[in-house]
Amino acid sequence: xxxxxxxxxxxxxxxxxxxxxxxxxxxxxxxxxxxxxxxxxxxxxxxxxxxxxxxxxxxxxxxxxxxxxxxxxxxxxxxxxxxxxxxxxxxxxxxxxxxxxxxxxxxxxxxxxxxx
Amino acid sequence: xxxxxxxxxxxxxxxxxxxxxxxxxxxxxxxxxxxxxxxxxxxxxxxxxxxxxxxxxxxxxxxxxxxxxxxxxxxxxxxxxxxxxxxxxxxxxxxxxxxxxxxxxxxxxxx
Numbered sequence: 001x002x003x004x005x006x007x008x009x010x011x012x013x014x015x016x017x018x019x020x021x022x023x024x025x026x027x028x029x030x031x032x033x034x035x036x037x038x039x040x041x042x043x044x045x046x047x048x049x050x051x052x053x054x055x056x057x058x059x060x061x062x063x064x065x066x067x068x069x070x071x072x073x074x075x076x077x078x079x080x081x082x083x084x085x086x087x088x089x090x091x092x093x094x095x096x097x098x099x100x101x102x103x104x105x106x107x108x109x110x111x112x113x114x115x116x
Numbered sequence: 117x118x119x120x121x122x123x124x125x126x127x128x129x130x131x132x133x134x135x136x137x138x139x140x141x142x143x144x145x146x147x148x149x150x151x152x153x154x155x156x157x158x159x160x161x162x163x164x165x166x167x168x169x170x171x172x173x174x175x176x177x178x179x180x181x182x183x184x185x186x187x188x189x190x191x192x193x194x195x196x197x198x199x200x201x202x203x204x205x206x207x208x209x210x211x212x213x214x215x216x217x218x219x220x221x222x223x224x225x226x227x
Contacts, residue, residue: 042220102147
């Protein structure tokens with residue numbers, strides 16, 4: 001299965017600033033996703049990162065707030081723009097990769113963001 | 117949007133006890149998955165189910181894909197302290213599509 005790393009692992013940011021989170025996979029994968037996990041909550045899909053084209057955003061998430069890049073099949077970035085305390089969450093990168101019999105979705109370790 | 121109802125929300129059990137949790141959905145999924153999340157970590161896949169009625173084991177874990185394709189359960193036998201964490205169910209309609217997650221079951225094991 002794919003090994004996923006994220007940078008930074010955590011950050012504390014000031015209101016109004018932006019943070020870019022990187023996701024690196026050790027193999028080429030077709031599908032990459034970005035999720036948000038608010039404190040004590042479940043995971044909510046932000047968008048599907050498409051290689052070579054604009055990301056596909058879920059309802060309630062917009063490109064201006066969460067711009068995403070996917071320059072190749074092993075790397076993606078998520079930017080959290082003009083942050084407010086409500087953006088304090090864990091942001092998780094996920095990929096779909098072959099798990100031995102079927103494609104399965106695997107998660108990175110997450111980026112814990114605190115906005116003051 | 118689609119939602120999964122996962123229960124119970126939390127459980128406190130004695131070490132050695134068996135645990136059962138389940139998820140139900142108002143819509144059909146063709147894949148059910150169970151993840152465990154430790155504090156400060158991303159979810160780790162425990163079991164994946166691909167066929168209605170399928171019963172799959174992974175060590176002390178057993179999960180079933182409901183015959184209606186609208187539910188799944190996860191059992192943990194003989195719990196140990198390292199079973200502590202949050203367990204999430206997730207449904208997927210088809211490959212290459214995002215997952216829909218349940219709200220999680222927080223498991224605490226008392227030694």
